[in-house]
Amino acid sequence: MYKLTWCLRHSRPVFGRNSVSNNPGSRHQLSNFSLTAKKPVQIVEVGPRDGLQTERPLPVEDRTELIRRLVLDAGLHKVEVGSFVSEKRVPQMAQTEQVIARLQATLSTSVQKHVTFPVLVPNEKHLERALNAGCQDFAVFVSSTEGFSQRNLGCSVSESLEKVDTIFRRLEQEPNRDAFSVRGYVSCIFMCPFDGDVSPAHVRQVASALLEMGCYEVSLGDTLGMGTPAHVRRLLDELFGHETRTAGKYAVHFHDTYGMAVANILCAIEEYDICVVDSSVGGLGGCPFAPGSTGNVATEDVLYLLQGLERAERGVDLMKLTNIGAWINAKFGRETRSKAALALLRKQRSDEG
Numbered sequence: 209m210y211k212l213t214w215c216l217r218h219s220r221p222v223f224g225r226n227s228v229s230n231n232p233g234s235r236h237q238l239s240n241f242s243l244t245a246k247k248p249v250q251i252v253e254v255g256p257r258d259g260l261q262t263e264r265p266l267p268v269e270d271r272t273e274l275i276r277r278l279v280l281d282a283g284l285h286k287v288e289v290g291s292f293v294s295e296k297r298v299p300q301m302a303q304t305e306q307v308i309a310r311l312q313a314t315l316s317t318s319v320q321k322h323v324t325f326p327v328l329v330p331n332e333k334h335l336e337r338a339l340n341a342g343c344q345d346f347a348v349f350v351s352s353t354e355g356f357s358q359r360n361l362g363c364s365v366s367e368s369l370e371k372v373d374t375i376f377r378r379l380e381q382e383p384n385r386d387a388f389s390v391r392g393y394v395s396c397i398f399m400c401p402f403d404g405d406v407s408p409a410h411v412r413q414v415a416s417a418l419l420e421m422g423c424y425e426v427s428l429g430d431t432l433g434m435g436t437p438a439h440v441r442r443l444l445d446e447l448f449g450h451e452t453r454t455a456g457k458y459a460v461h462f463h464d465t466y467g468m469a470v471a472n473i474l475c476a477i478e479e480y481d482i483c484v485v486d487s488s489v490g491g492l493g494g495c496p497f498a499p500g501s502t503g504n505v506a507t508e509d510v511l512y513l514l515q516g517l518e519r520a521e522r523g524v525d526l527m528k529l530t531n532i533g534a535w536i537n538a539k540f541g542r543e544t545r546s547k548a549a550l551a552l553l554r555k556q557r558s559d560e561g
């Protein structure tokens with residue numbers, strides 16, 4: 209059977225034509241280009257996974273169409289397309305195989321070569337499903353706290369790290385093992401719905417374990433969306449104070465429950481040189497196992513910020529994203545949750561008369 213090479217070759221994120229790698233080595237390339245220009249910030253779109261996992265389940269056609277629009281219309285370069293998890297626990301992510309098959313059948317080879325489509329995998333059993341579907345870019349996820357780990361994964365933090373290790377060992381057995389990439393998430397970086405406040409040192413231990421195992425990057429998840437820039441500084445001071453690794457090893461993943469996500473992102477990118485930000489079109493999202501969590505920060509709000517700072521990746525279209533966010537939220541009978549998108553839509557209506 210023809211098996212499409214799905215997101216082949218990257219051991220680190222793919223960037224569009226005009227952007228720079230988040231490989232620390234690329235700083236030199238950048239300084240040749242301009243002494244003052246800052247690196248563009250890469251957006252990792254998580255709407256089709258983190259966003260949809262708490263909504264009424266959508267049919268495969270709609271999930272695929274969302275991803276196609278995000279890539280082909282809005283110009284995003286990295287889109288998390290779904291999860292291989294228990295269908296019983298997260299029915300919204302059932303049929304991720306079919307979503308991937310449709311994308312493989314309908315996206316051009318060139319798009320598949322230039323865009324990265326990671327999928328979430330919790331353990332070896334579900335990794336097999338993802339491998340059979342032809343996936344090569346994976347995201348693993350571990351909580352920094354025991355309470356959330358038990359609710360989310362049904363095991364302790366150390367057991368979940370062992371499962372990640374098993375994933376790496378399984379990938380090592382593949383003949384084309386260099387083609388695979390694994391991104392890590394740490395959830396509950398500031399606050400856990402079950403265990404309360406989280407110590408930055410604790411997050412550092414889990415993040416370091418993921419990097420040691422081979423994750424090319426760790427995305428720091430404020431699952432409850434309760435953090436402020438003070439929390440961000442405490443955590444990033446801890447992470448960067450204890451190791452020589454650069455900011456290029458970390459991404460930020462903020463939910464916007466308390467409306468602090470954009471302030472937190474500004475702090476992470478301007479003060480700590482973080483260059484990868486996760487977000488969700490139209491502010492979709494939440495976590496089914498974290499009571500009180502709401503949507504991820506909206507991609508439109510992040511892009512509006514980055515454009516203002518002249519740090520957006522080229523080719524990503526804010527108005528197209530706005531329309532996609534409105535379209536997908538309308539499927540759930542509501543307006544987009546992005547403030548920037550709401551303002552743009554109002555302006556568009558008033559300009560049209």
Ligand SMILES: CC(C)(COP(=O)([O-])OP(=O)([O-])OC[C@H]1O[C@@H](n2cnc3c(N)ncnc32)[C@H](O)[C@@H]1OP(=O)([O-])[O-])[C@@H](O)C(=O)NCCC(=O)NCCSC(=O)C[C@@](C)(O)CC(=O)[O-]
Pocket residue numbers: 258261291293294295297298330331333334349358359360361362363393394395396429430431461494495496497
């Ligand atoms: C991890 C798997 C796949 C393991 O599930 P599995 O691989 O299907 O394991 P299993 O079927 O072999 O189950 C083994 C036993 O453990 C039980 N079990 C299994 N899971 C649980 C659980 N959670 N709670 C309690 N018990 C559980 C299960 O019921 C079974 O017991 P038995 O029936 O044999 O007596 C499953 O738990 C699962 O699908 N969990 C959902 C994971 C998920 O998708 N969570 C949301 C994404 S994470 C997230 O949103 C955070 C992130 C990444 O976005 C960043 C951020 O915002 O912070």
